[in-house]
Amino acid sequence: MLCYILFVFQTTCLSELPDVAPPLGLVRGQNGSVRCNGRPVHCQPDSGSSCSSKGNSSAEGKGTMPTKVKPWCVGLGICLLFSAVGVGLGVPFALNSSGPSTHQERLEVVRRLLREVPLIDGHNDLPWNVRKFVHNQILHFNFSADLMKVEPWARSNWSHTDLPRLRRGMVGAQFWSAYVPCGAQYLDAVQLTLEQIDLIKRLAELNPDHLTLVTSVKGVQETHRAGRIASLIGVEGGHSLGNSLAVLRTFYSLGARYMTVTHTCDTAWADCSVGDRGATPSPDDRKPGLSDFGKAVVREMNRLGMMVDLSHASVPTMKDALTVSKAPVIFSHSSAFALCNSTRNVPDDVLKLVALNGGIVMVNFYTYFITCNSSASIADVVDHINHIRAVAGLEHVGIGAGYDGINYTPQGLEDVSKYPQLLATLMEDPRWGETEVKQLAGLNLLRVFQEVEQVREKWRLAAVMPVEELIPANYLEGHTDCMYLGS
Known part of the structure; x- marks a missing residue:
């Protein structure tokens, strides 16, 4: 016509x-x-x-x-x-509206996108399982094996990770958790954390065809382009510092690029989320949140270029850190409190502060953080992602599954091979196009990481000196039997 x-x-x-x-x-x-x-x-x-x-x-x-x-x-x-x-x-427009119509077609799109940008997961507890199962003796640990067929991994509900499944999941970068239990606080927490950092580094060295230890945005990008998985270190729990900023600097020099300020225990300078201590005074009678020394920890992390992780923190600690930090913060493995009222999740008022700060909340897959019970589905995880997007904005949501540190996973997200399934499910919603999926998968975290690096460089050019503040001795009362305080 x-x-x-x-x-x-x-x-x-x-x-x-x-x-x-x-x-x-x-x-x-x-x-x-x-x-x-x-x-x-x-x-x-x-x-x-x-x-x-x-x-x-x-x-x-x-x-x-x-x-x-x-x-x-x-x-x-x-x-x-x-x-x-x-x-x-x-x-x-017609071509765009007639995009992938089946789940399999969406999976193919997702696989193409994950070749273009790295999928970055904010938290995996495999190193602690390696310690529990083989006592960090990894010379004969075959990470390339199907661990679903290898004891004791095969019978553990806490095991979700091996190299074949990471490859199927198209993981581009993984933050491995250098975690030690709260029971080690005031005892050998520093030593145990050093041993976990050593484990993560050796695991990468023993699997060079698949893993590369990286410490920067550039390292993540280059490793992804080379077809390997970028391995990053996150220290989980401020108790690992032994209340020493010198230890913090040492962790950074060894490759740690974030630290979770608390775990399931208060430290002498920060309150954790257990019991929601929003209005309850700490044992040392200081007000809830970060102490002055805790604020000094955050400032020193900014100076170093180390991301401040607020998963496990109490709401007052979250808000204090968001006020003090001059760089974007992260929640490496948390979900939305509005959908599941676990104290491990992030309330809406804090989500709005995260947006103002420029930070990111990386959604956890533990069913008790998703539905507050032992069962959940991919759709439930999608709900958390969409809620955080709606409140904080697309630029402030990511993925931090928490595999190997959880024993209940959503149906369809049983292990690290399932990330493409999640992203393909998201793309059923027309609000999630290719650009949006790329941001969720990794670009949001890379932006945060890069801005943290930029703050470090600005402070270096301004000749900002290391923080030398000491924690007040009265904060340590009752915990000094195993500590040498003579100097």
Whole structure:
């Protein structure tokens, strides 16, 4: 039909439309004069468009243009112009709206996207399982094996990770948790944390075809382009510091790029989420949240370029850290309190503060943080992701499953191989296009990480010195039997 209209238009109207371009061979010079085949052309006064080339009278009358145009031809021309524009704009929209229609098609899209950007998970507790199961003796630990068929991993509800499943899950970067239990606080927590950091580094060294230890945004990007999994270290629990900023600096120098300020116990300088201590004074009678020393810890993390992780923190601790930190913070493995009122989750008022801070909440898959009971589904996890997106914004949500540290997983998200299933399910919602999925998968975390690095560089250029503040001795009363305090 369109071809027919164009044909009719060409045969009936084109000869009657004004020629707005000079006739063939005419060129307008820089001074406004018109030249024809290199010779000047003189227009006769009051002769319309009739022009002649000096010395060539045979050119007279050539190029004369009509002075009137039929209105219906002009109208048809305008209609055709808008039709062409409409077709040009409509085709891409039509193609977009006819995107992947089946789950399998969406999976193929997701796999392509995860080759373009790294899927970054904020928290995996495999290192602690390695300590429990093989006592950190990994020279004969085959991480490339299917651990679902290897004892004692096969019979553990806490085991979800091995290299084959990480590859199937298209994981691009993984923060491994250097976790030690709260029972080690004031005892050998520092030593145990050092041993866990050593384990993570050796695990990468023993599997160089798959894992590369990285400490920067650039390292994540380069490792992903090389087809390997970027391994990063996160220290889980401020009790691992032994109340020493020197230990914090040492952890950073060994590769740790975030620290969770608390775990399931209060430290001498920060309150944890257990029991929701929002209005309950701490044992040392200081107000809830971060002490002055705790605020110094956050400032020193900013100076180092170490991400402040607020998973496990009490709400007052969250708010104090968000107030003090000059860099974006993270929640490495937490979900939305509005959907499951576990104290491990993030309330809406804090989600709004995270958005103002520029930080990120990485959604955890533990069913008791998703539905507050022992069963959940992919759809329930999607609900948490969408809630955080709605309250804080798309730029402030990520993924921090918590595998190997949880014993109940959602149906369809049983282990680290299932991330593509989650992203493909998200894409059933038209609000989740390719750009949005990329942000959730890894770009949001990379942005936060990069901004933390930028704060570090600004402070370095400003010659900001290390914090040397000491924790007040009265905060340690009752816990000094195993501590040398002579200096």
